[in-house]
Amino acid sequence: MSEKLLPRVYIAGPYTKGDTELNVQNAMVAGDLVIEAGGAPLVPHWTHFQHTFRPHDYETWMTIDFSHLVNCDALWRIPGESVGADREVAFAHEHGIPVLRSHREVAEFLRTSKRAPAKVRMCCRSARRGPCDGSDDHPRVHRDMGAGACVWPHRPQRQRSVAEMRWWHIVIGLACISWLAVFGLLGVAR
DSSP, rough: OOOOOOEEEEOOOOSSSHHHHHHHHHHHHHHHHHHTTEEEEEOOOHHHHHHHHHHOHHHHHHHHHHHHHHOOEEEESSSSHHHHHHHHHHHHHHHTTOEEEEEEHHHHHHHHHOOOOOGEEEOOOOTTOOOOOOOOSEEEEEEETTOOOSSSSOOOOOOOOHHOOHHHHHHHHHHHHHHHTTTTTTTOOO
């Protein structure tokens, strides 16, 4: 039995510029709209809660974001000035990931998206938009490759459980724990 895989939409928008709490809220609302439209949102703003618990520098978070973005089917650039979100848009363009600018575009993309689990293969396709030549060292999922288009040796993917596919439950759990710790509700000494 194969699990149903939803198209993944990365939410890119302002975080630190302006009201951080409002920016996180706006990104989470956009993520909820993706869910309602039939997609699986990846909202990097969720790491806000991790950052309040264990801060890391800006470039560390950007590297983590790029590592997630490369595996997404589309990027939704929500309104607001943001150098980081603009870098994510440039990264998406470099890697052939569609950039969407409105809820209507997201809904249309998700309506027409053909994500068939049986056709998903792990590949190490280069950013040059050509077939694999073995020069890249990171796996990437490609759904648009025809038979024989990739020369990289493929390993069969194991079935993933729903719990593994929904890693954000862990992120939300950590966020709740960190929120409780910040406000001293767990009795953790600082």
